[in-house]
Amino acid sequence: MKKILILTGGGDCPGLNAVIRGIAKRARKEKDWEIYGSIEAFNGVLNEPQEIIKLTSRKTAGIHIKGGTILKTTNKDSPINFPVTQPDGTIKFEDRSDELIKKLKALHFDAIINIGGDGSQKISKVLFDKGVPIIGVPKTIDNDLSATDVTFGFQTAVQIATDSFDRLVTTAESHHRCMIMEVMGRDAGWIALHTAIAGGAEICLIPEIPYDIQKLAKRVSMRYKNGKGFCNIVIAEGSKPKNGTIVSQKGDKGSEHVRLGGVAYQLSQQLKDAGCKAEIRETVLGHTQRGGTPVAYDRILATLYGVKAFELALEKKFGQMVAFKNNEIVSVSLEKATQSYNVVNKNNYLVKAAKGMGISFGD
Numbered sequence: 001m002k003k004i005l006i007l008t009g010g011g012d013c014p015g016l017n018a019v020i021r022g023i024a025k026r027a028r029k030e031k032d033w034e035i036y037g038s039i040e041a042f043n044g045v046l047n048e049p050q051e052i053i054k055l056t057s058r059k060t061a062g063i064h065i066k067g068g069t070i071l072k073t074t075n076k077d078s079p080i081n082f083p084v085t086q087p088d089g090t091i092k093f094e095d096r097s098d099e100l101i102k103k104l105k106a107l108h109f110d111a112i113i114n115i116g117g118d119g120s121q122k123i124s125k126v127l128f129d130k131g132v133p134i135i136g137v138p139k140t141i142d143n144d145l146s147a148t149d150v151t152f153g154f155q156t157a158v159q160i161a162t163d164s165f166d167r168l169v170t171t172a173e174s175h176h177r178c179m180i181m182e183v184m185g186r187d188a189g190w191i192a193l194h195t196a197i198a199g200g201a202e203i204c205l206i207p208e209i210p211y212d213i214q215k216l217a218k219r220v221s222m223r224y225k226n227g228k229g230f231c232n233i234v235i236a237e238g239s240k241p242k243n244g245t246i247v248s249q250k251g252d253k254g255s256e257h258v259r260l261g262g263v264a265y266q267l268s269q270q271l272k273d274a275g276c277k278a279e280i281r282e283t284v285l286g287h288t289q290r291g292g293t294p295v296a297y298d299r300i301l302a303t304l305y306g307v308k309a310f311e312l313a314l315e316k317k318f319g320q321m322v323a324f325k326n327n328e329i330v331s332v333s334l335e336k337a338t339q340s341y342n343v344v345n346k347n348n349y350l351v352k353a354a355k356g357m358g359i360s361f362g363d
């Protein structure tokens, strides 16, 4: 029998379980493959005792409709940069890749499928270069991986954000209020941009386009002057004013990122300081965008990725990441997959159309 190991790394998002099921169902068709999952990314292999489970058909049945990941995940324990707490409480980072490779070899896996974002795929690349038969599946709710046109979880996040936006509109209208809704988007404003168009926002603020607060204050006032009497703003968590900084807190121990969240409150204060008279309320959607059942589109995309990832393993095409390009499921090298980010360009067709609809980006 041949053996395949599946793991999920980085932040979770709806669709991870559909990928796992896609891989497992396709592998079972081959009759001579056993399917395993490592619990909490590579920690399941590194930890003593190890936590590696056999993914029987009972374990994967029907999981495509479930959010999160049945294999659990971590966004801080990179085997290449592993955080180790020192006796004085400080954190030191250690490269545990050789230890991981030794342990993987002892387990005799014929293929490993690593489902995760940019950080995960950079780990995949390092392991592949050291001889590990690994294949990547892209995961990011922010849709910021450039080697693929779309990733699963993104449509679900946009749907959740749009549903929330619609609810805020009716209360904004009733109270003559200006609503600020903060969505995820660390470096890429795709969720905000799609939600602003789908919901019909007046203002859309994204990390890629720093905003001018005076222009925004004027735009909000205009909405009241021209009789509309309410205003709806979508802002991505990584947005910042021109000559200003993002709102962040220190990251969790061992995390590579600062924690974002709260930019809606900063914007609210800035609007007031700029003379905006409207009554403002702020809503931070946070992790609701990453939880719960994936929409049909994400289930399908995730399933296609799972099937393709196993087929790459079957063909021994390691060092590749599956991707969706020009309406086809393809694969790209891990090297190419980790080279650049997919951020919103000022001249992107969605930005142009949004501006054409009168949506302000504060630029």
Ligand SMILES: Nc1ncnc2c1ncn2[C@@H]1O[C@H](COP(=O)(O)OP(=O)(O)O)[C@@H](O)[C@H]1O
Residues within 6 Å of the ligand: 007, 008, 009, 010, 011, 012, 040, 041, 042, 043, 074, 075, 076, 077, 078, 079, 114, 116, 117, 118, 119, 120, 121, 123, 139, 140, 256
């Ligand atoms: N397979 C993995 N094993 C252990 N830690 C991982 C793994 N994949 C990702 N991580 C951790 O999560 C971080 C973020 O990974 P990434 O895949 O980019 O997730 P996110 O999309 O949440 O940014 C990595 O830098 C690493 O610390």
Ligand SMILES: O=P(O)(O)OC[C@H]1O[C@](O)(COP(=O)(O)O)[C@@H](O)[C@@H]1O
Residues within 6 Å of the ligand: 010, 011, 012, 013, 075, 117, 139, 140, 141, 142, 143, 144, 184, 185, 186, 237, 259, 260, 290
């Ligand atoms: O769950 P955490 O660790 O707070 O991380 C939240 C971050 O993850 C993100 O959702 C990014 O996720 P993706 O890497 O899946 O795109 C950011 O938008 C957000 O800042």
Ligand SMILES: [Mg+2]
Residues within 6 Å of the ligand: 010, 117, 118, 119
């Ligand atoms: Mg990342």
